[in-house]
Amino acid sequence: MSKVHVARPLIAAAALLCAVLVPFAYPHAEYALDVLFLIFLYGAMSAAWNIIGGFAGQISFGHAAFLGVGAYATMILWSGGWSPWATVPIAGGLAAIYSIVVGVPSFRLRGPYFSIATIGIGEATRLVALNWSKLTGGASGLTMAAGPPPQVQYLSALALCAAAFGISWWIVRSRFGFALAAIKQDTDAAQTLGVDTTLFKTLALALSAALVGIAGSIYAMHYLYVSPDSVFGFSTAIALVIMPIIGGVGTVWGPLIGAIVYTFIREQFAVKLANADLLAFGLLLVAIVLFEPKGIVGAWESIVARRGIRKRAAGATAGG
Amino acid sequence: MVDLVASQPSSSGRGAGPLLSVERVTKRFGGLVAVSDVSLQVFAGEIVGLIGPNGAGKSTLFKVIAGINRPTSGTVEFEGRPIAGKRADRVCRLGVASTHQIVRPFPHMTVLENVMVGAFFGRVPRPHGTRAAREIAFEALHFCGLAARAEDAARTLTLAARKRLEIARALATGPAVVLLDEVLAGLNPTETDRTLELVRAMVARGVTIVIVEHNLRAVRGLCSRIAVMAQGRKIADGAPTSVLADANVIAAYLGTEPP
Numbered sequence: 001m002s003k004v005h006v007a008r009p010l011i012a013a014a015a016l017l018c019a020v021l022v023p024f025a026y027p028h029a030e031y032a033l034d035v036l037f038l039i040f041l042y043g044a045m046s047a048a049w050n051i052i053g054g055f056a057g058q059i060s061f062g063h064a065a066f067l068g069v070g071a072y073a074t075m076i077l078w079s080g081g082w083s084p085w086a087t088v089p090i091a092g093g094l095a096a097i098y099s100i101v102v103g104v105p106s107f108r109l110r111g112p113y114f115s116i117a118t119i120g121i122g123e124a125t126r127l128v129a130l131n132w133s134k135l136t137g138g139a140s141g142l143t144m145a146a147g148p149p150p151q152v153q154y155l156s157a158l159a160l161c162a163a164a165f166g167i168s169w170w171i172v173r174s175r176f177g178f179a180l181a182a183i184k185q186d187t188d189a190a191q192t193l194g195v196d197t198t199l200f201k202t203l204a205l206a207l208s209a210a211l212v213g214i215a216g217s218i219y220a221m222h223y224l225y226v227s228p229d230s231v232f233g234f235s236t237a238i239a240l241v242i243m244p245i246i247g248g249v250g251t252v253w254g255p256l257i258g259a260i261v262y263t264f265i266r267e268q269f270a271v272k273l274a275n276a277d278l279l280a281f282g283l284l285l286v287a288i289v290l291f292e293p294k295g296i297v298g299a300w301e302s303i304v305a306r307r308g309i310r311k312r313a314a315g316a317t318a319g320g
Numbered sequence: 321m322v323d324l325v326a327s328q329p330s331s332s333g334r335g336a337g338p339l340l341s342v343e344r345v346t347k348r349f350g351g352l353v354a355v356s357d358v359s360l361q362v363f364a365g366e367i368v369g370l371i372g373p374n375g376a377g378k379s380t381l382f383k384v385i386a387g388i389n390r391p392t393s394g395t396v397e398f399e400g401r402p403i404a405g406k407r408a409d410r411v412c413r414l415g416v417a418s419t420h421q422i423v424r425p426f427p428h429m430t431v432l433e434n435v436m437v438g439a440f441f442g443r444v445p446r447p448h449g450t451r452a453a454r455e456i457a458f459e460a461l462h463f464c465g466l467a468a469r470a471e472d473a474a475r476t477l478t479l480a481a482r483k484r485l486e487i488a489r490a491l492a493t494g495p496a497v498v499l500l501d502e503v504l505a506g507l508n509p510t511e512t513d514r515t516l517e518l519v520r521a522m523v524a525r526g527v528t529i530v531i532v533e534h535n536l537r538a539v540r541g542l543c544s545r546i547a548v549m550a551q552g553r554k555i556a557d558g559a560p561t562s563v564l565a566d567a568n569v570i571a572a573y574l575g576t577e578p579p
Contacts (some may be wrong), residue, residue, distance in 0.1 A: 175440045185426040194412035194441035317427045
């Protein structure tokens with residue numbers, strides 16, 4: 001057991017180092033860098049969603065709102081003369097504040113009712129962005145001429161992704177993580193044991209929204225264009241739910257695996273069959289719900305567990 | 321050795337005042353009066369039994385004290401501070417823990433992790449480190465005879481063990497008072513005796529107990545005082561032998577003899 005505990009952070013650190021070196025080792029691999037950028041950006045959002053949706057069990061279909069708030073904050077300030085990097089903490093902070101404002105009343109609802117409320121929050125936010133044209137540019141959105149070089153974008157997405165997974169790794173070992181797990185498994189029992197359930201749900205949501213808001217900031221620097229349908233769209237909100245579910249809801253590394261699978265499928269279909277990616281995600285979701293609710297990570301763990309039992313059984317036979 | 325039970329704070333040593341005081345509490349659900357004008361005082365070191373026929377309002381009174389339900393009227397004081405209407409988590413952090421009548425372990429946690437939740441979030445001040453919480457939880461499990469099951473999934477426990485897990489979780493919060501709601505229901509005689517021993521050991525460590533129970537033989541042997549509720553009202557309160565011989569109590573349980 002202890003071998004595994006030492007090995008995993010080491011593997012993660014080695015992988016991180018390799019990822020940092022990619023743009024220096026392959027300065028001309030632009031497409032690969034772009035795909036990796038997307039994996040890390042979506043991986044960060046997927047891990048962020050997993051904090052509230054996976055660890056705390058509060059399924060949100062409204063996370064596109066936080067992506068949009070972050071992306072618009074960066075675009076508006078950037079076009080007003082700010083350095084885009086200076087807008088990053090503001091994007092994260094505004095998304096967190098917005099999440100608290102909409103989250104506190106929503107947390108009076110539980111389970112599926114909370115989830116339905118988050119759909120409403122996402123759509124309401126999109127409509128505000130659409131109609132507040134003075135600030136947001138309305139349906140045509142906001143554009144910028146040029147952004148940071150792709151290598152810098154890549155490294156910033158990587159840093160955010162590493163931070164999101166570092167935080168997830170810490171949460172499952174901490175008092176905070178115990179609170180979220182207790183809330184997920186039995187909110188009433190958690191409360192009788194002294195867990196301030198509303199406080200911890202709100203903290204988890206704010207942390208999740210801040211990370212997604214920062215992702216929105218990097219998104220704006222990458223695409224140089226934000227519009228209500230791109231960042232606030234329901235398909236964006238669904239993407240944030242699909243990735244952790246594919247990889248493994250409530251696990252630390254599942255959201256990254258989900259982001260890899262998601263980006264790969266989308267890139268494949270974007271070239272060959274537009275919109276058929278939605279069919280692929282639909283089939284994948286059905287398979288996961290039917291066979292392995294904990295996604296790819298869950299499937300892997302049950303394979304390992306079965307092998308362990310077989311090995312032990314074989315050892316017992318050989319020994320006897 | 322970790323101190324499981326927070327030592328009685330000096331602030332509670334205000335003479336002979338009650339640790340827990342329920343004053344004229346009424347709880348209505350729409351037209352139904354579940355608890356009607358009930359007063360009850362609990363002093364440090366007591367084991368108070370709360371008995372009565374089904375539907376008498378015992379569990380509702382517990383829920384009012386624990387902060388799960390807000391009383392329609394009346395007050396509840398703990399260590400002289402009003403707690404009625406405070407949320408359940410705040411009541412727990414002040415030092416009043418409770419067990420659920422229907423056991424509800426966190427199903428996807430181990431037995432130890434279940435108890436660690438109580439250790440992490442109970443009566444303030446709490447240790448923040450995971451290691452300290454683990455030690456407190458282990459101590460509580462050991463105390464409740466569950467140490468051997470620490471690493472097992474909570475959902476694999478038998479009913480009797482789950483009931484002890486409920487007690488271990490409540491104990492890990494470091495309470496001054498524990499409200500036990502039918503912890504003996506569904507247990508066989510051997511398990512019942514073990515649980516009664518456990519409750520006595522808790523009192524020996526300085527925890528005050530209020531217990532709702534239907535097993536009158538157990539209550540008579542265990543409690544220093546018994547309060548009886550019927551149809552939402554308290555109809556008797558006193559030493560076990562005199563209360564159980566009271567004509568009103570017998571009438572509430574068995575009905576009156578026809579003339």
